[in-house]
Amino acid sequence: MPTAMTFNSLLGDLRGFIERGQVQDTSVYAQLPRIVNRVERDLATKLKVLGLKNVITSTFSAGVSVYAKPDRWRETTSINFGVGSPPQQRRVPLYSRSYEYCRMYWPNPEETGQPEFYADYDYNHWLIVPTPSENYPFEVNYWGLPPLLDESNQTNWLTEYAPNALLFGSLLQCAPFLKEDERIPIWQGFYNEQLAALDGQDLQRVIDQQAARREV
Secondary structure (H helix, E strand, O other): OOOOOOHHHHHHHHHHHHOOOOOOOHHHHHHHHHHHHHHHHHHHHHOOOHHHEEEEEEEOOOOOOEEEOOOOEEEEEEEEEEEOOOOOOEEEEEEEOOHHHHHHHOOOOOOEEOOOEEEEEEOOEEEEEOEEOOOOEEEEEEEEOOOOOEOOEOOOHHHHHOHHHHHHHHHHHHHHHOOOHHHHHHHHHHHHHHHHHHHHHHHHHHHHHHHHHHHO
16 A cells, blocks of 8 residues: 655654654654654745635625735735626736835825735735726745644645655754764755755646647
């Protein structure tokens, strides 16, 4: 029967590789879950692959220009919104601009219109200009951090589709903690190979889709 990675199985594999981390080895035992979570964050930062892309839908409210980003947001890829007679199905893109540009373009947030641009208001919010004049439905595509692994969340996209990257990244993080500097180049090499393979798979998917569109 095929095996699958879980949070607990990953911790068990790490203890086997490093020959440390049992319950009585308190410092290493406590550190391993933190190491795994650090690697998850690192992978979410380094990888631009389909499995880490998310979509949310909501509604712009008339007269409101600042909107909260979703939990675990990392980077926005696109925002579009619906216009026309209800149910507002014709989609219009918003264009990314700097915060300063948006404020210069629409200096009075009390005035309203059909939105054209968005900017990062801060890490947790977007600024939309012009301030929406209606309740427009919108859709956001963004890169996000998957739900982090712990005892209550045993699997996520990384355990299912990138288990080797998660394992070798965790072993790489373990090496300096255990003062095993000689192991760093080894785990770094394995980790880099997995990152390159995942990026390559996603690039090939894009190439295949473009080829398919050309052939139609």
